[in-house]
Amino acid sequence: MPKEMNSTGISVGWTISGVPSPQSIIDAAAAGMVSRQDLCYEEFSKDINQEKAEEFLRKMIQWGHESVLEHIVFQFWVSISRVASHQLVRHRMASYTQMSLRKQRELTVESFVIPWQIKLEDLDEWISDIRHTIEIYNKWLEKGYGPDVARRKLTQETRTDVVITINARSLRNFFALRMAHDADFEIREMAERMHKLIEEKSLGFLFEDIGFGK
Numbered sequence: 001m002p003k004e005m006n007s008t009g010i011s012v013g014w015t016i017s018g019v020p021s022p023q024s025i026i027d028a029a030a031a032g033m034v035s036r037q038d039l040c041y042e043e044f045s046k047d048i049n050q051e052k053a054e055e056f057l058r059k060m061i062q063w064g065h066e067s068v069l070e071h072i073v074f075q076f077w078v079s080i081s082r083v084a085s086h087q088l089v090r091h092r093m094a095s096y097t098q099m100s101l102r103k104q105r106e107l108t109v110e111s112f113v114i115p116w117q118i119k120l121e122d123l124d125e126w127i128s129d130i131r132h133t134i135e136i137y138n139k140w141l142e143k144g145y146g147p148d149v150a151r152r153k154l155t156q157e158t159r160t161d162v163v164i165t166i167n168a169r170s171l172r173n174f175f176a177l178r179m180a181h182d183a184d185f186e187i188r189e190m191a192e193r194m195h196k197l198i199e200e201k202s203l204g205f206l207f208e209d210i211g212f213g214k
């Protein structure tokens with residue numbers, strides 16, 4: 001699980017190569033210019049700086065010419081519940097690699113994502129239910145069944161780690177749907193934290209026209 005865990009128990013971070021390189025932003029803008037003007041890539045790319053690339057990509061978004069955004073690729077590493085991962089992988093325009101439960105695991109309470117809504121007075125009871133789930137899982141392993149069978153007794157709040165590779169165009173669609181008010185709270189938090197990471201890297205301009213939270 002990634003180290004930076006917050007109080008809600010989910011974790012969202014970049015992979016080592018996850019932040020799009022400055023050159024990939026320039027190349028995406030150059031691709032857009034190639035498509036709009038009668039000049040070749042070499043002529044454009046050497047004269048484009050970050051500021052010019054940003055300005056041009058903003059225009060491409062306004063014009064609805066979003067396919068150039070597919071040249072900008074993000075990669076995240078998240079640790080979320082299986083409820084959220086199930087929703088995440090419905091976004092087909094991305095690549096995922098998910099932690100397997102096919103191998104036998106030493107499960108602890110930390111192997112589950114506890115919803116932040118659980119009140120302090122109910123927390124012990126919630127955790128006791130988690131421990132019961134772990135007992136049931138272990139019981140079926142002890143009976144000689146493999147983890148493939150035993151894992152079917154696990155609840156949807158079981159934690160999983162997922163590496164996500166997604167381009168800027170698809171990420172715009174993901175943010176529009178999953179940062180909306182009617183999205184499930186966990187995937188919404190995940191999306192918001194991904195968006196915050198992107199803003200910290202000064203790449204928020206790719207998403208600023210999306211009506212977040214509506």
Ligand SMILES: Cc1cc2nc3c(=O)[nH]c(=O)nc-3n(C[C@H](O)[C@H](O)[C@H](O)COP(=O)(O)OP(=O)(O)OC[C@H]3O[C@@H](n4cnc5c(N)ncnc54)[C@H](O)[C@@H]3O)c2cc1C
Nearest residue numbers: 087090091092093094170173174176177178180182183184
């Ligand atoms: C609030 C909320 C509630 C939801 N509730 C449910 C639910 O109850 N049940 C349920 O099954 N799902 C539900 N979903 C999931 C939803 O239906 C989508 O599967 C999910 O949001 C992925 O969106 P997407 O298809 O736009 O993304 P992607 O799969 O990443 O696709 C991106 C875009 O590519 C295009 N595209 C992709 N594949 C095709 C294709 N085969 N044909 C044509 N165009 C394509 C579309 O333009 C699409 O918007 C819910 C989503 C949200 C946000």
